[in-house]
Amino acid sequence: MFLNTIFNYNIFEFLRDDFFFNSSVIDTNPIVCYKKEKDYIVEVKTLGIDKNDINVKLDGNILIVSGESKNKYNDKPFNANIKVRLRKELLNDIENIDYTSKNGITYVFIRMKETHSDGIKINKI
Numbered sequence: 001m002f003l004n005t006i007f008n009y010n011i012f013e014f015l016r017d018d019f020f021f022n023s024s025v026i027d028t029n030p031i032v033c034y035k036k037e038k039d040y041i042v043e044v045k046t047l048g049i050d051k052n053d054i055n056v057k058l059d060g061n062i063l064i065v066s067g068e069s070k071n072k073y074n075d076k077p078f079n080a081n082i083k084v085r086l087r088k089e090l091l092n093d094i095e096n097i098d099y100t101s102k103n104g105i106t107y108v109f110i111r112m113k114e115t116h117s118d119g120i121k122i123n124k125i
Contacts, residue, residue: 030082040110048078051101056108056122058097061086065099065106086110096121 032043044065046054054067063086068079095113097120099106109125 030080031084033084038112040112042084042108042110044080044082044106044108045104046080046101046106047104049080049101049104051106054080054099054101054106056097056099056106056124058120058122061088061091063097063108063110065108067106091120094120096123098123098125100125 030045034041042063042065046065046067048071049067049069053069054065057064057066063084064081065084066079066081068077070077093112095111098109098111099122101107
């Protein structure tokens, strides 16, 4: 498994076990993570996948953005299966996770709560 820390706050790790990625051009990286106020935003390139076919789930501390759409020109579909590891300490501070897709980018908004409580909701917006 090839791991790379991609976020300055050391909260996220992009899990590269599904494919090998090697490029000096940062724009070709399939994800970008950043913090805005108290929340975190993860932008995932989901080019060629219909926004209605995108799914986001949290499996333990692994955020998974996946989807697949048929390609009308050949039998190979457009697909994505991007995994981001969140630090376990962060899980208790997440209020909910919202996501939406537009123009080949899926935006995942990790909303942090003001106080600790149980349960994380994931909403498509």
